[in-house]
Amino acid sequence: MHKNLILLLIFSFLLRLISLNQSLWLDEAISANVATNYSYSQIITKFSPSDFHPPFYYIFLKFWTSIFGNSVISLRLPSVIFSLITGYFIYLIAGFWSSAFFLLNPLVIYYSQEARMYSMVACFLTIAFYFFITSPKLSVAAGFASPKPWRRQVLLFNIFIILSLFTFYGSIFFILTLFLYSIFKRNKHSFPLFFPFFLTLLLLSPLILTQLKNSQISLSSVINWSLVLGKANLKNLLLIPLKFFFGRISFYPKKLYYLISGAWTLFLSFQIFKNCLKNKANRKYFFFLLTPLLMAFLISFKFPMLQYFRFLYLLPIFSILLACGRHSEKALATEESHWNQITISLVFLTLSLIYLLNPKFHREDWKSLGLSLPLNSTIYMIPSFSDPLQYYRPDLKIQDIRNLNSSNQVAQSSSNLTILPYGFSIYAFHHQQLLKNLDYTNTSTTNFRQLTLETWSTSLSSF
Numbered sequence: 001m002h003k004n005l006i007l008l009l010i011f012s013f014l015l016r017l018i019s020l021n022q023s024l025w026l027d028e029a030i031s032a033n034v035a036t037n038y039s040y041s042q043i044i045t046k047f048s049p050s051d052f053h054p055p056f057y058y059i060f061l062k063f064w065t066s067i068f069g070n071s072v073i074s075l076r077l078p079s080v081i082f083s084l085i086t087g088y089f090i091y092l093i094a095g096f097w098s099s100a101f102f103l104l105n106p107l108v109i110y111y112s113q114e115a116r117m118y119s120m121v122a123c124f125l126t127i128a129f130y131f132f133i134t135s136p137k138l139s140v141a142a143g144f145a146s147p148k149p150w151r152r153q154v155l156l157f158n159i160f161i162i163l164s165l166f167t168f169y170g171s172i173f174f175i176l177t178l179f180l181y182s183i184f185k186r187n188k189h190s191f192p193l194f195f196p197f198f199l200t201l202l203l204l205s206p207l208i209l210t211q212l213k214n215s216q217i218s219l220s221s222v223i224n225w226s227l228v229l230g231k232a233n234l235k236n237l238l239l240i241p242l243k244f245f246f247g248r249i250s251f252y253p254k255k256l257y258y259l260i261s262g263a264w265t266l267f268l269s270f271q272i273f274k275n276c277l278k279n280k281a282n283r284k285y286f287f288f289l290l291t292p293l294l295m296a297f298l299i300s301f302k303f304p305m306l307q308y309f310r311f312l313y314l315l316p317i318f319s320i321l322l323a324c325g326r327h328s329e330k331a332l333a334t335e336e337s338h339w340n341q342i343t344i345s346l347v348f349l350t351l352s353l354i355y356l357l358n359p360k361f362h363r364e365d366w367k368s369l370g371l372s373l374p375l376n377s378t379i380y381m382i383p384s385f386s387d388p389l390q391y392y393r394p395d396l397k398i399q400d401i402r403n404l405n406s407s408n409q410v411a412q413s414s415s416n417l418t419i420l421p422y423g424f425s426i427y428a429f430h431h432q433q434l435l436k437n438l439d440y441t442n443t444s445t446t447n448f449r450q451l452t453l454e455t456w457s458t459s460l461s462s463f
Helices: 003-017 026-039 039-050 056-068 074-096 094-106 106-111 118-134 138-143 148-166 171-185 191-223 225-229 233-248 254-278 280-299 308-322 325-331 335-357 366-370 386-393 403-404 408-412 432-435
Strands: 377-381 397-400 417-418 440-448 451-457
Touching: 003 094, 026 056, 026 074, 026 386, 026 403, 039 056, 039 191, 039 325, 039 440, 056 074, 056 148, 074 094, 074 118, 074 308, 094 106, 094 335, 118 171, 118 308, 118 451, 148 171, 148 191, 171 191, 171 280, 171 308, 191 225, 191 417, 233 254, 233 308, 233 397, 233 451, 254 280, 254 308, 254 335, 280 308, 335 397, 366 386, 366 440, 366 451, 377 403, 397 403, 403 432, 417 432, 432 440
Parallel strands: 377 397, 377 417
Antiparallel strands: 417 451, 440 451
């Protein structure tokens, strides 16, 4: 292994340890809850039908936590490892700078610290892509060349394609892109080589259909659920390259944020186009980048899913294009190109450090909120959002605030109610008017990072 790559991987690993112990947020707490409280069979039969993801990540996380425990660092460490493996395979595909751009990318670092499936699926698809372009059966017709034995390559390609599909449904857009590219290149082996993928898709179809049915129920019953999933609109589409290049950090005034992040995104986009003009052989990577996005955009008119983080698996392609494709080492012969790569890497590193070192940009602070509550407190909220509290404070009693319109529920309540209004906007639930109608008054509001805790009081004589 190249010495520079070893140093890059070590540095990237140490970088990801900074602030790794920050509070879990909602979706991560759901992962922790599933891994801790469900058996392997229950993950498939009980949890997955009501979820919107395949079961493999949760099964893996249960296995992992059974060995290493379910601490915050333990829950997040697999994502750290998967991101480093992805960086290694990007190096095998396109050289050092492509790997550096990926490993230092601020959005990659953010999600390599998250106990969710996005870092895992990016790893699986990158490995599959590596075998796609190094297997003669696949690569010759696709315009790539490799002397490596095809049987082992094709087997490994299919293994990681199947793992990708079992990890994240959004991977189907990239897999279909590989299939379409093989067809366009008139590869007669396309369908036989992708047959295991289509068979896996068929086997998963009962679960997928159940989840699609449940998602449609959620879209119709939860007023603003489509905003969470990502509707097909220009804003969500433009956020993909902007977040890919600038990461999760944001600041006020928003006009200045969009000016700076937009200028940086345009600069890097220009670099990509300039690189491809210099090296026509690498223009094929645009097909692997744009086709999955186009498919997802069209699908999102019916099944909203156009959130930028769901396309983390495309960041390796972005990184390859930014470094001028597979022959990036030769492309960096000029001094100007060399300094461009250093500048881009340093800006990525700076943006990453701003996120890592400034708690303002960290995840929702459920940990501090939970620790601030007295023992055995009763919290009124929407129970489906209670996983983070149950992770940090299993002694707390969770009550559905929507039941407070029942006179019986009010009669059993104390003169002081602790309200956690998290997710109320998604359900279009207006708790202020409800509580005022029940003669409660907001007496205090405590702010935690991206979270608010309210205390509402009434006199006992009102009961």
